[in-house]
Amino acid sequence: MNLPAELKYAESHEWMRAESDGTVTIGITDHAQAALGDLVFIELPAVGRVLKANEACAVVESVKAASDVYAPIAGEVVAVNEAVTAAPESLNEDAYGAWLFRLKPAQADALAGMLDAAAYTKLIG
């Protein structure tokens, strides 16, 4: 299973990357895309929307099923990846390149309690 060590992970199968400008980029894990299967529709939150932690804010639909994506941390949406809504299959090909949205975290140490690759590996067993 492809789990980059520099990322943090949530139990709800999102990955998070701390950017140098203090924002956090969020996507879904390779494990999640594999479980969903071929993705055909992705809906992202509006830029400027303020999200609570664990709030459902995006939808990914595969041929098989629809699934919510949660904001693993609280914050304001500062960017969304429109390339991935135009080509949902790109997320199947590269789950860590095909990011979904970027948050300005409400708290500076927002990623402190998140899982690392080893802990997430254990979770998905």
Place this chain on the structure above:
Amino acid sequence: MPRQTPLNAVHRAAGARMVDFGGWDMPVNYGSQIDEHHAVRTSAGMFDVSHMRAVDLEGDGARDFLRYALANNIDKLTQPGKALYSCLLRPDGHVLDDLIVYFLREDFFRLVVNAGTAEKDIAWLRDLIRDRASPLRLTPRDDLAMIAVQGPQARAKVWQAMPGSEGASRELKPFFGADVKLADGSCFIARTGYTGEDGFEIMVPASHAIALWQALVAAGVAPCGLGARDTLRLEAGMNLYGQDMDESVSPLVSGLGWTVDLASPRDFVGKASLMAAPPAQQQVGLLLLDAGGVLRAHQVVHTTHGDGEITSGTFSPTLGKSIALARLPTTVAIGDVVHVAVRDRKLAARVVKPPFARQGRALVQ
């Protein structure tokens, strides 16, 4: 523990994602289910359908029995080898199962029923045989495995993979089957399927299943899972039991009126109930016009004639759009625009007449 087909280890070795389907541990996909779908529409793909149950009916009076037990008319089968699609109905006219029946001899018919309903069907048929004091024998063929090879190149690849099979199967017309003798035993080959493509369904002794599967892989047939099987059958406008019809509905609201003959004097189980209650709903196809999601089973459909419901919905790889089968008021017409509740939105969809795609071609725009 779900049951396993003779090909279970082969699926797992190929990296298939497995799911419980009708009490069986079955492959849903081996990689991309959309690639598997396209393989069937453009070349050849195969499905392990060993979870489906062949049941042989033998003895004098077999045809008389089926004339009463099946909603479709067994007398449409006049040539040996010919197959018929039919519902098995309850006395209240609701659908117990759908099946294929092959006429092999006057005293020998073979039924193929769904996995999750097989035990129920067998018990029902045994009761019906006993009630009619009929001397028929019903034999579930748990000793057989079944592989469906589908696509424009399916037949040629089967002949390549099964030396000696071409002579006895080349002349089979669609919806015919035949016993085929091979050097290493016999098998049953039928020109049937559940994809809207040409191809064969092949029944072999369970002990031969792995060798046949591997020979088909070597001939270039793509292994396909239940995911692709579902998108292919839905594009082809074919119902799935348990989703598009079940014991709560009649075939007349499930798009299966064409399989039920109410005009002839023949009596059959469920006929009186169907005659007494004209349907208030009809099955139609839906093509999603708006962006905003994928049509799915149980979504509510709003029409100017009242509400209905989607029974099966998916993304159609051939059309690149979402499609569905839905049960709507009978006054809704083909071409009408309706609105489907998808999450917090109402998305426009056009009412169309299935099928959506067959034989590699889109049939709706």
